[in-house]
Amino acid sequence: MSAPEIALPGFDLSAFVEATLAEDLGGAADAARDLTATACLPADARLKAVLDSRDRVVVAGLPLAAAFFRRLDPACAIHMLVADGDEVAAGTDLMTVEGNARALLAAERSALNTLQHLTGIATLTRRYVEAIEGTEATLLDTRKTLPGLRHLEKYAVRMGGGQNHRMGLWDAPMVKDNHIAAAGGITPAVAACKAAGLSDITVEVDRIDQIEPAIAAGADRLLLDNMPPPVLREAVALVAGRVPTEASGGVNLDSIRAIAETGVSHISVGRLTQSAPAADVGMDYLE
Template identity: 50%
Template sequence: MNSRLPDLVLEPMVRNALAEDLGTYGDITTRTVIPGDTQYKARINAREAGVVSGMQIARIAFHLMDASLKLETLIDDGEPCKPGDVLMTIEGSAASILSAERVALNFAGRLTGIASLTAQYVELTKGTDARVTCTRKTTPGLRIVEKQAVLHGGGFNHRFSLSDAIMIKDNHIAAAGGIAPALAAVKAKASHMMRVEIEVDRLDQLAEVLKIGGADVVLLDNMSCDQMREAVAMNDGSVVLEASGNITLTRIAEVAATGVSYISSGALTHSAGCIDLGLDF
């Protein structure tokens, strides 16, 4: 999926990562061992199968280190890879390549892991209308690129921040004094441009929401598949239904088959492993 962001949005994050890695005195190993005029051609290789993400960021990392480096992306973000595939070639100063290597691979390995896990979830929902979405359970400071990786894997994004939409969760309901007061407050105070989602974990709560109105989306939290099927029947298309909670690879196909429109999983970002990528001269 094409979800490229402007480089200027990503550059500050990559610049900070490079500054963190270079420390106070820069890459002293490379500066000591490698003659400054040494030129080389390197490759980023996939050592596992997956769906690629982070090539745009890798390119930014190498070019922030040295704008004269010549880069060619052979397998771009959102495309599948297999072991042995060359994702990118980098040609120019060996010192520059080595100094940017770890930051580029840290981003690309992590994000390719997220895209690859997302693609597994999406594959298991084929034949249904359910869309797989991520959550705000992201690494602090990396949300924008982790959510971008979900798009590369064929998934969709939920809220980016607390300011994107009104999402009334169980603690909001408890603090507001119940579902009715919470929805009444939204009706009284919220902009007409703002979408509203409310979380329920029982079918009687869903019935109350449907009776009161005022919600665009209802999140079915930690419900069984039998409960979800009943919720879909009760709803009869009135609002958008989203399933969440304990969404695993072994369960998602059954959840998608219940008829819910969205399935959100924090695991896409908080539990994805890194795909093994290597840079070789």
């Protein structure tokens, strides 16, 4: 199958590809700036290569990898062997690319860096999704992303089966502990948000005694921060379904099942984007 288009609203993919290649090529997305490939290979040399996974992974970022190759060789032939979101075994071929050798080698590292990073996030996300399977909890990501890569990293979370939380500070209000402290309490903080015309307001609470004041103030959702499972269970019982509840803080693969079984509706995990190891994906020459 040919390389599909990738939908990333609000993200300038062309600019990202241009800037990433320019970083590796000394200021311009120009294959002629690759000293080694230019010295070793004739200008018309051809190359066919395969991108393959060395581990069991959930794939994310193949269309992005294709975009790097196409930027330096618009005529290159790309054949996708799997799709983003697929879980594949170690040794699986992901895609082939054929075209100008200098161009493809100049784009190789940028393509692989992006594919490895996003595939690592998707793979880790899938492990978390599997860990809470059968519960009522939904897995969410956070804003703990690498600067400039948020749209891509949140795309990878979706490929792994997780859901995106807010994209940033602009698309959903969340009243956190520092907002509460600066505003003089939960009630004035929420009241100020409502006066500003905001809706779907999440309020962070880290103590049981904050739950009723938050709901009474008009919170539409509660973020239960850094509460161990016994406290979370108590909090969920107290909320009694009046608003959705989100557990957050210190969640890992060892603890997430117990957290999900407390009855919270959502669990947000910063580790999905903050700590996912890169997947082992390589590019190899094909005879």
